[in-house]
Amino acid sequence: MTLQTIAFEKREQLKQKPNSDQLGFGKYFTDHMFLMDYDEQKDWHNPRIVPYQSISVDPSAMIFHYGQTVFEGLKAYRTEDDQILLFRPENNMKRLNQSSKRMSIPEIDEEEVLHYLQQLIAIEQDWVPSAEGTSLYIRPVVIATDPNLSVEPSKTYTFMIILSPVGSYYPQGIKPVSIRVEQQYTRAVKGGTGTAKTAANYSGAYKAQEKATEQGLSQVLWLDGIEKKYIEEVGSMNVFFKIDGEVITPELNGSILEGITRKSTIELLNHWGIPVKEQKISMAELHAYYHNGKLEEAFGTGTAAVISPIGELIWENEKLVINEGQIGEVAKKLYDTITGIQTGKVKDRYGWTVEAASKTMNTSPSL
Amino acid sequence: MTLQTIAFEKREQLKQKPNSDQLGFGKYFTDHMFLMDYDEQKDWHNPRIVPYQSISVDPSAMIFHYGQTVFEGLKAYRTEDDQILLFRPENNMKRLNQSSKRMSIPEIDEEEVLHYLQQLIAIEQDWVPSAEGTSLYIRPVVIATDPNLSVEPSKTYTFMIILSPVGSYYPQGIKPVSIRVEQQYTRAVKGGTGTAKTAANYSGAYKAQEKATEQGLSQVLWLDGIEKKYIEEVGSMNVFFKIDGEVITPELNGSILEGITRKSTIELLNHWGIPVKEQKISMAELHAYYHNGKLEEAFGTGTAAVISPIGELIWENEKLVINEGQIGEVAKKLYDTITGIQTGKVKDRYGWTVEAASKTMNTSPSL
Known part of the structure; x- marks a missing residue:
């Protein structure tokens, strides 16, 4: 893995964070997002963290017409001692590349992108909610951007990671x-x-x-x-x-x-x-x-x-x-164990959790 | 059909048109495009013709994640006496709505949108090429725009029509x-x-x-x-x-x-x-x-x-x-007849062609 220099443009005015009982799923987004571009000459390049904002897309961009795109979904959890944990994120990076292969999209460097994600979460760590059942949902997505209506793989892509604090899936307790x-x-x-x-x-x-x-x-x-x-x-x-x-x-x-x-x-x-x-x-x-x-x-x-x-x-x-x-016994035990490991309440015997960023980390990492 | 008032923002500096031998497919786009928005309160609204330009899309917009989108493809042809013809466009409008039903997208008013398309082509009529085999490709497309990661139909959409002059599919003559x-x-x-x-x-x-x-x-x-x-x-x-x-x-x-x-x-x-x-x-x-x-x-x-x-x-x-x-006899006869009708060289006995805009029309229709 050779890490590219990552640029960081800080948002001037940070957003107000929603209360954890209003979160829902995928409605609020954090202050910053990660972007990276692909073209045939430069491969994946220009990794950067910028203020969360709309992107400018040509109406003929292939993503709007032929659906050449892949995504992932994972979460960051805040532990009781204010660590921020990811759950098996290397599996998401691997699956992203498997999806990309099927969709004729150029693969990313899994370790490198995981490292960029960790930097993004370090910057956004105050957005990881702490209430029972809440988490920071992470959405990496690759879109085809060629302004060209030919039915063929794009030659240019944008990779984005956006973050959304999400509420408990079971606000009234787990229910079948x-x-x-x-x-x-x-x-x-x-x-x-x-x-x-x-x-x-x-x-x-x-x-x-x-x-x-x-x-x-x-x-x-x-x-x-x-x-x-x-x-x-x-x-x-x-x-x-x-x-x-x-x-x-x-x-x-x-x-x-x-x-x-x-x-x-x-x-x-x-x-x-x-x-x-x-x-x-x-x-x-x-x-x-x-x-x-x-x-x-x-x-x-x-x-x-x-x-x-x-x-x-x-x-x-x-x-x-x-x-x-x-709810059955096995389902209950699985739920308690997996969510317990994810949030640091149950000892992780399997090496599944990865520290994303901790409260004691420098909030302005040297980027 | 109740036509909504359509706004027209004219491009200040028109683009230079490519030579017809450079056209290819879907690489060049005309000076203007048609846009219309949907939300639950206003239904389809704000039909407008504006300079062809990139659109601003939230990174969480549903189109980037769940592929809720439909499109159409049809062509406008220039006849020898400088009429501009569409080929059975009402079928494309109907199919667009059939596609929308499958994809849980709100339907458009077929007649109304065909009328807007004709206005767009009237404005862009100089972009309809005249060389043998060339035409103006028309791409209507609807995209889901809700900034929301829930896996559910969007509540907002954008409808676009973009136009691209395209070259002959058979520059060296029809070839199996x-x-x-x-x-x-x-x-x-x-x-x-x-x-x-x-x-x-x-x-x-x-x-x-x-x-x-x-x-x-x-x-x-x-x-x-x-x-x-x-x-x-x-x-x-x-x-x-x-x-x-x-x-x-x-x-x-x-x-x-x-x-x-x-x-x-x-x-x-x-x-x-x-x-x-x-x-x-x-x-x-x-x-x-x-x-x-x-x-x-x-x-x-x-x-x-x-x-x-x-x-x-x-x-x-x-x-x-x-x-x-x-090439077989039947294929050849079909090709000659259909392209002949499309370009006005063969008499249209079936009522398949619709005049899009003619050279004698006012190039600045009262919009």
């Missing part, structure tokens, strides 16, 4: 959700972009989400795009089921996103000696396990919620009430 | 292309976004195109995402085959774009009494027709090329040379 099994719309299919964290996989899902919302349900369970039989994901989370003492999650089949919370969940279950399998599982099989009393728990995993217990699954006209609509 | 049948990557699948003209369907195809380019082939033939057996599209065009005197094109199955040149091709073939069928056709069937000598022609249809004859199909390790690599 009701999920609609989607039979008509498809999120992703083998050979498509489902394994990449890219724009294409998100807004295409809004129609299915609308149908769930109309029925008063909070999210969608996606089935495979080929046979509409096998379970893939829930909303924008991976999904796990506890069946007869064993935990099962759909295997990475080429259309499922490789979640970092998914990976951490599998690793924790292994450490705990709870059997866990990555395999194909159909909705019909799950339905059978439900009716013979073997479906014990269901939950989603993702950066936003960490663990989201599923209380009800609505499949066609049947409602499957799981674990009497209560 | 070599196409690679793609077996690994998938363009679209039933239940996904394949029928919508939206960013998601384009950059996801770059990897497959890269593989074709590496083999010196110009485009990709897409198979269905479910069984990888049935033919769907070619590159970003619809595809037709002449087999034993009959023309066959894949039926609109929920993952194929409903092309306007496709529709015009089917209508012309019907007028000419050439049998044409929309039906499922597998690559294996096509291969069999090839080997028993019944595959007579293959061609793509789309706005950019109009008709693109296919000279060779490379499927796995076999090369299928179609019609000795020459």
